[in-house]
Amino acid sequence: MKFDVDLYKVKALEHCEDPKEEHILCGFYYEVAGVDFLDVGNEGFTERLECPINTYPIRPYTVCRNTGVKINGEYLYEFDLVIFGNDDRMGIIVWNEFVMSYVINPSNNYSSFLRLKGPDSHIKKIIGNYMLSDADSKKFQKYSDDLDAKYRGPEPTVECRSQQHINREIKRFLPKN
Known part of the structure; x- marks a missing residue:
């Protein structure tokens, strides 16, 4: 059986000062000194791979398992x-x-x-x-x-009952003397 390391990845939004610059990242989640990070490895966000570590701060409330x-x-x-x-x-x-x-x-x-x-x-x-x-x-x-x-709500159903049957059902719910 082959171990699939991708099972432990999460998706999250990159934490940027300008929300318009935030990108969706997929990688391994970890926390250091109260700051949440994603390690995207070599297959992460390709436009930012000049960063040697490939680790980005994320918004913790956006983590998707x-x-x-x-x-x-x-x-x-x-x-x-x-x-x-x-x-x-x-x-x-x-x-x-x-x-x-x-x-x-x-x-x-x-x-x-x-x-x-x-x-x-x-x-x-x-x-x-x-x-x-x-x-x-x-x-x-x-x-x-x-x-x-x-x-439009549930479809109405036609129910034909005799008056005698209805009276009997009502009596079940009335208080007993």
């Missing part, structure tokens, strides 16, 4: 924005404490989830990262708002 799941040969990270399902729905990858697993959250406006290995959650592609990109964040919020605008 590797899920260990590969989609089309690319690792899936926390808060990745994905296209999934037969009807090309959009969702984000989040950790769910209840099921102790990564799940797909299909909306920003409510808290339902789909398991990564479920029948309705076949991930087709990764299209961005909700945490690391304002554009991806706004895209997913708009998608969620559009879904909510289309939702």
